[in-house]
Amino acid sequence: MKAFILLSTFLFIGLVSRGQQTVLQGLVTSQNSPTENITVKILSLNKATKSNQSGAYHFNDIPSGSYDVLFSGVGHQNKKIKITVNNDTTFLNVDLISMEANLKDVVITGVNRATELRKSPVPIAVLAKKAMDQNVNTNLIEAIVKGVPGVTAVTTGPNVSKPFIRGLGYNRVLTLYDGLRQEGQQWGDEHGIEVDEYGIARAEVVKGPASLTYGSDALAGVINMIPYSPNFANGKLKGDFTTNYQTNNGMIGSSLGLAFIKNDWKFTVRGTGKTAHNYENKIDGLVYGTAFREYNFSASARVDKHWGFSKTAVTYYDNLMEIPDGSRDSLSRKFTRQILDDGDDIKKRPIVPDNELNTYGINPLHQHIQHYRFYNTSQFKFGNSDLNILLGGQQSVRREYNHPTVPQQAGLYVVLNTFNYDLKYNLPDFSGLKVQLV
Structure with a gap:
């Protein structure tokens, strides 16, 4: 009989604890008017949302307990309220003070x-x-x-x-x-x-x-x-596309980024490409050997929990850049190019044709830079202190193709492999502690 009563007690406590997942909601106003796009964050849970057009916000599945809720938004003073959540639905309304000119330090x-x-x-x-x-x-x-x-x-x-x-x-x-x-x-x-x-x-x-x-x-x-970290409503996919053009070297750059948030997870991915022909100055005109072509790719995944966060990311960088040597014809002062390894005479180099000065193609004398990066950064919270761990590996590859007769052979090939780690334990902030000597 005693065992039955003890087992029933444990089952009842477990059911009660599972049933203590409550709802926190409320209305954000400023000067008694509903205010949208106000970030509402439960600090100890790392949960955040934004107020809608009616000023309303909503959290689901909040464990019972006491929390600090922070309200922040552009043009308004931040406000932190301590609240105890212990019912099925808890309401917390707040009225923020408008701040027109004086913004808080970043x-x-x-x-x-x-x-x-x-x-x-x-x-x-x-x-x-x-x-x-x-x-x-x-x-x-x-x-x-x-x-x-x-x-x-x-x-x-x-x-x-x-x-x-x-x-x-x-x-x-x-x-x-x-x-x-x-x-x-x-x-x-x-x-x-x-x-x-x-x-x-x-x-x-x-x-x-x-x-x-x-x-x-x-x-x-x-x-x-x-890098960019997404911060918007849960369950949404957002993207951005950027492109630009520069007249001096005809540079064309484009970049597409996507971000997705699902519950405690944040995902990002981005691809970028840039290309340009030789740039131009007032004295030389188009400067031979200054074209480039660049590609980038990056992706990351981050999870935020009550214990802290963990982020894993990978990046790839690829760049083809021409090698300018500045050699010119003594009479016309036009740019010349090297075509021989042995027996090369700088005075007898041929002049670069005009059509090759304005092309997006990469000439045989160039360098190829590649960079690979993989890392993880995590933070673990222990009360008012935290432990930060950063682990990463990188590889940098540099090739210089400087043999005009054998353009596919790299005259310089350098590979740099590195492993990085960093551990930091931050103690609580004692700046406001007052000590009285007796």
Whole structure:
């Protein structure tokens, strides 16, 4: 009889606990008017949704308990409310304060953990996607140079730019992709950063020494390139298509991205292609050996749970770039090209025909850059602290085809394989702790 009573008690407790999946819903207003597109997030559960045109929002299957609910939206002050959910349906209405001019400081991740800009001890500049698109460029580094003061670049052709921060560059500037160190022959100036500019949502630039945090490569600063992460209603598929054309070198660039959210999962995929013929300047006209062709592919999957999140991503970069040598005819000053290996006389090289200066084809003397990246970044929460783990593998391949008589033979073939790992345990923020000495 005692065993039967004990078993019945356990079954009853299990049924009650399964039945405690409740609903949280409410209405978001501002000045007593329904407000749409307000993000409503249950912080400890990593669940989020947006208010509709009527200002209403809705959560299903919320476990019973106490939660902090954050309401945020453009043009309104953030509001956090603590609520206890213990019924079948819980209602939480909120009225937000309109904020016309003074916006809150942007939250950046260019340091050890997410923090507000005013709390960062080092100067950090944040460049959003909108600002990048407003600056006409052929690669991501050019967009950063135009949008962030104190950052310059060394360029070799239209598709190669290496960042410099306050006069220092190459191995003294660390570049990150989604927090992963960019490893790809960064010591040279004849190849750029192997990143798809169309897939970057924002760039964070740490201007100043950051070697204590990131290592010796960050002597001048850090550039962190953060890819797009979807944030919209559950069960929807969204996409974007971007194309641009530049008259100087006839560059044609197109990029297609798709994003899908299903419950706790977020998926993204993007494909990009760019091609250009030789660029033109006022003195030389079309400069022979400056055409390029670039392809990019990336995909990611992320899951958000109550314990944190985990994201796995893969990227592929492929770039064919011609190698300009600048040789010219002594009389006409027109560009010439090399056709011999042995016995090559720069004074006797043939002149490049005009029809080859304006073509999208890649000439035999070129370099082929490929970059493969696979990584996983995860965060595990333990109360007010968290453990961050980053694992990644990269392969950078560089070939230089500089034999005009044997164009299929690479004169230089360099392969760089790297494995990256990073573990960080962030303790709770004790900035507001007050200590009284007695």
